[in-house]
Structures are given as structure tokens and as C-alpha cells.
């Protein structure tokens with residue numbers, strides 16, 4: 287090595303070239319996602335489709351009914367007073383100038399079903415046609431708008447997450463027809479010191495069609511901007527917007543969702559496993575028959591004991607005692623019938639509420 291400094295420089299150059307190359311390769315494995323400023327009219331509009339004729343589902347038994355068409359007992363105005371929205375014919379309707387309506391109860395993670403109808407015949411254009419909105423936690427808006435043959439900016443059309451995400455498709459029904467949103471919402475998580483741990487996420491179906499596939503929100507939605515996340519309560523009211531248009535709502539119910547699990551499978555290992563001496567373990571090896579068509583085989587690989595059932599995959603089992611063995615990953619156990627010398631005559635295999643009696647037919 288005559289010139290170590292030069293060699294190191296070349297090495298550094300090769301390394302950085304490799305890193306950049308791998309970054310490019312990583313990049314090209316994803317669709318390029320162009321960026322847009324808020325409410326850009328040039329942002330591509332999602333394709334228009336005709337949704338299926340889904341009807342209004344009855345709520346499941348564990349749903350909290352927020353509006354069944356009769357009264358606003360679960361709702362107030364923005365100041366906690368009775369709402370001036372009107373109720374008739376099984377729906378509630380925005381009363382212009384009365385402000386938003388909000389649920390008395392607060393909610394965090396929910397599956398929300400809500401139906402709405404924009405006025406018919408349609409009045410106004412763009413954002414002035416049947417505008418309202420469903421606000422999760424009063425902060426995260428799924429836009430309500432008459433987007434049937436009505437162009438506006440893509441991130442503000444019906445089912446858009448307002449100012450952030452256009453829907454994947456425009457599944458709007460004509461003015462005045464009932465439409466549905468099925469929304470799965472995960473609230474943002476904040477640490478005790480207010481730091482954002484997890485942003486909010488939304489999955490939305492518009493008239494039964496997927497329009498947001500678990501997207502991550504940049505922050506609370508807003509007009510002409512989006513706000514940065516600021517720590518807030520775990521449960522806040524759901525609200526609907528008074529944007530001056532007599533939009534109707536009906537059949538509003540939700541299910542509160544449990545805390546999301548982390549990605550680990552719910553795997554537990556058998557407790558109290560013991561190690562048997564190799565000469566003891568050797569006694570168990572061989573073939574066991576449930577009936578002429580069903581049999582078990584037991585073999586060992588190193589210090590591991592493996593069992594299979596009628597030629598299926600080999601699965602590890604461990605000893606809990608000389609009589610009892612347990613499968614490692616599956617909730618199944620084997621209880622051996624031993625002779626006076628401790629040799630197995632057979633076993634009972636129990637799994638998933640079933641029981642099989644197997645008799646030993648051959649040693650290994």
C-alpha cells in the first residue's frame with residue numbers, strides 16, 4: 287500500500303456511489319408521488335365511477351347510535367346548547383347560520399357510518415354546491431360536497447380529506463340521493479410531553495367504494511392550509527359543518543375501536559418446558575396410530591423432538607414432564623400412557639377442543 291490516503295479516498299468514493307445507487311434503486315421500486323400545493327386546481331381529479339346500489343345498513347349490535355332519525359338528543363351546537371338544525375322525515379338538516387352540530391360524547395378511534403344527501407336540484411358551483419363535512423374529533427374533515435358533475439379542486443371534492451388527500455375515485459351519486467361514508471379513524475397519539483407519537487390515520491369508503499386506504503394525515507385539516515399537530519384529548523366530539531348549504535344526514539352510528547395491537551403475532555410459548563435426557567427422549571420416537579388412515583410420527587433432530595400428523599409438516603414439541611408434552615407454536619398437547627418401564631404405549635392428543643387417542647404401532 288504505497289498511498290493509504292488515496293486508497294481510503296477511493297474506498298470512500300466507491301462506498302458513497304454504492305449508497306447513492308441503492309437509494310435510487312429503492313426509490314424506483316415505488317410509484318413516484320408528485321407533490322401539490324393545497325387546493326391546486328391542476329392536481330389530477332380522481333376517475334369518476336358509478337357506485338353500486340348499496341342500501342342503508344342497520345347498525346350492528348355493538349354500535350353507539352348517534353342519530354336514528356328521531357331527535358338530536360345526542361347532539362349540541364358549538365356552545366353546548368341545543369342545536370338549531372332541523373329534524374324531519376328521518377333526517378337532520380343543516381340550518382344555515384346555526385353553526386356546526388357536534389356529538390355530546392367524545393370519541394377517539396372509531397368505525398363511523400354516516401349517510402348524507404346534498405340539496406336537489408343542485409345550487410351553486412364548486413365549493414358552494416352542497417358543502418358540509420364530517421369532522422372526526424372536530425379536527426379531521428372528510429369533505430361532504432355535491433361532486434356529481436361539479437368540478438372543484440381535487441383535495442376539496444366529496445370524500446376528500448380536506449386540503450390533503452383527494453379520494454381515490456369520485457363515487458358520488460347525483461344531487462339529492464342518499465350517500466354513505468364508512469370511516470375507520472385512528473386518532474393521533476401524543477406522548478405525555480406533547481410530542482407526536484403517531485399521526486392520525488383514515489380509511490374511508492364512499493358509497494361502499496374505497497376512497498382512502500389508511501392514509502396518514504399531516505395534521506388537522508383546514509382551509510388554505512393544514513395545521514401542525516398539537517396535543518389534544520384522546521376523545522373529542524364528532525361534528526358536522528354548517529357551510530350554509532341545507533345538507534341532510536341520517537343513520538349515524540359508530541363502533542369504538544380497541545387499541546391497535548403492535549405487529550407481533552400473539553405468540554406464547556409453553557411454560558415449564560423441561561429437558562429430557564437423550565436416552566429418555568429416544569423412547570418416544572416412532573409411529574402412533576389413531577386409526578388406519580390417521581397416524582402420528584415422532585422423531586428427533588438434535589435435541590429437538592418433532593411430531594407430524596398423517597404426513598403433514600414436522601412441528602416441534604417439548605416435554606413438560608415424562609407424561610406430558612406440548613407443541614411449541616400450536617395450542618396442542620400430548621399426554622402419554624407409559625408402561626412400568628416408562629415406555630409409551632400411546633397418547634391422547636388434544637387441540638382446539640378435539641381429542642385423538644393414538645396407539646403406538648412401531649418404534650423408530
Ligand code: MG
Nearest residue numbers: 417418419430
Ligand atoms: Mg366542508
